[in-house]
Amino acid sequence: MKNIYASIITIGDELLIGQVIDTNSAWMAQQLNKIGIAVKKRIAIGDDAQEMRQALDVESQEADLVLLTGGLGPTSDDITKDFLCKYFNGKMVVNEAALENVKYLFEKIYKKPASQVNLLQAEVPDVCEVVQNKRGSAPGMIFKRNNTIFVSMPGVPYEMQGIMNELIPYLQKKFELPSIFHRTILTAGIGESALAEIIADFEKQLPEEIRLAYLPNYGMVRLRLTTLGFDKEATQKIIDEQFDQLKSLVKKYMVTDKDETMQEVLGKLLLKNNKTISTAESCTGGMIASLLTSIAGSSGYYNGSIVSYSCEIKETLLHVKKDTLNNYGAVSEQTVIEMLDGLLNKLNTDYGIAVSGIMGPGGGTPEKPVGTVWIAAGTKEKHVTQKIQQRFERAKNIEVTSVMALNIMRKFILEE
């Protein structure tokens, strides 16, 4: 039994000029990992036949599986299908099922006639096996050379994901796959180096087949153990033992021992306690509400929020006193406390978060520089406040502040 290695090749000039961020690769890597296929390399190249040839030549030597996305659209900048046809010495033929699919999509879903260009999408090289694409007009295509399997898919994430869902069982049949295990701890309130010092001895004794990674993000650090093996039970036992050790070492900073986000953790906590939450947001402008409602089922604990960007709205909707705003400013402990009180009085909710700050690039003063944030979280009876100093650019300041606010709320609830 051997490990199966995959490479991901994403195709498209837009990936090279940075106009779009590649989210496909991460998603595909996750899906492969779940079934025990390790991704060894990801490559992004332009819509360029020579680059494609070179990449495929190299990867056919090194990978058991090569996933390609992009360049299958109906327009002239999309050359992947023609290239693959030549590369695998095929000729173009109409795939009847794909043709039916294109016709169906245009008649029933898009409700307009399919053009000649659209119908051409149903042509595929005669040397490939087709994976139907129910979400769009470009079919997936499976090619083989030597012992490597190549799969070409559209770059539109939603379409690629649909094809991947059909591909996964195919790959599980095709390869004899080991089990991969990941164990993840999300920590908050401690930096990467400080964590490293706490777990230095643990790292030293870690069996060679288990890898430890530090993944800092949003001002938090995720610790991840990874291992894989063909003896599923034995492999799982070893990593779980190590994971228990790791957890006990960083318990103080642990938000969750699952691979989940702060908003998922808080949402589960609220659901379990049968409590509701609302937010009064100034500088985060709705981001905290947006994070909370990104979770399916959040209506079980989330009622609504007030985004009080201007001082006027702080006064009219949240009843922050004019005196408070004048004497202490919109970014102050007094203001967020009154925002929180106003929120909890106005909305019929158990918990509330109130945030006000200066996210930049403008708006800073010597006393309150860009990045100054006040957060209040609590109930009608009790609350905590915290002042934070962010040091990123605007978008990042908003993100990190939002996640930190959720964490302050989470800790408040746990300590209540």
Added chain:
Amino acid sequence: MKNIYASIITIGDELLIGQVIDTNSAWMAQQLNKIGIAVKKRIAIGDDAQEMRQALDVESQEADLVLLTGGLGPTSDDITKDFLCKYFNGKMVVNEAALENVKYLFEKIYKKPASQVNLLQAEVPDVCEVVQNKRGSAPGMIFKRNNTIFVSMPGVPYEMQGIMNELIPYLQKKFELPSIFHRTILTAGIGESALAEIIADFEKQLPEEIRLAYLPNYGMVRLRLTTLGFDKEATQKIIDEQFDQLKSLVKKYMVTDKDETMQEVLGKLLLKNNKTISTAESCTGGMIASLLTSIAGSSGYYNGSIVSYSCEIKETLLHVKKDTLNNYGAVSEQTVIEMLDGLLNKLNTDYGIAVSGIMGPGGGTPEKPVGTVWIAAGTKEKHVTQKIQQRFERAKNIEVTSVMALNIMRKFILEE
């Protein structure tokens, strides 16, 4: 004069298991493009010396510039610096300026003592030129082999960006660079294939040195022309002529002829007209507010919003009638109209957007399946409504709905 080509190598196991999405590559590619360096390839590999060696061997043959990120952290999974030291036959020495920087960061910013592990960050191979990292403790490093320049940077986006800012003038001095021009049109309300048919003749006559790309995203399509040349003025003249032709062909669907987002376009329009906007959001849960406030200076046109996720909040804060909710449901034209009226009456604002829908995965019914959305946009005097059927998963449904709502508002203002 020759074109200068760059490759980007991102290093980190987390990029291969899909736990984090790589935003660094896109950002770096944008910065290089702006100064006329074309990115030809992007590669992501694990924290693995053999993979690094192979990637560097290949790229040193093919690229003039290789940017590396990641693997410079203080922890044991970070092996990039040691690898580079061996690869370029150097030996580790302390860089005094980097050491000063680490000490400064810990004393003044993090306000805790620097550990031995932190201080080691100031060691660099003696064969590199150091680019100081004011935003973190791992310095940037420049190496040379044959005619290729290699730059190693931390993977933390904020730190990488700081180093890139210092690197750009260095690269401009080092290479004789052509001018790259991009011209971008954002279209809405038309699909990729339909656009392709409209501009088919235009594409055929397009000079070979100008490339056209279709970039679909958020239910919109971006069209981009790209060219580069050493004669700056002549190159610009040619692409601008072509761009004018393209614009006249797709005028009907054009949102903007600049590389900007829907929220930027709407924000500028509001600023120009000296008007304000608010949102009443149900299913988008604050995302529209968050998009609007993601723009620096949005306080010039944005006052606040009400996120009315529950029916109760729709009634209490927006004064939607109980009868309306009972008779037509929360996802209905009647409800969004009343949400809009309630919003405009409550908040002192010129324009309002109200949205209610079912984002999934649950909550659908045969009459109102998942993806059903009602949007109202307008003023106290006049409004438009639109029903939309989304067909993605939850996160994407929320995103696309939010951007479509902004577009409906934009069109309303223009046609007013």
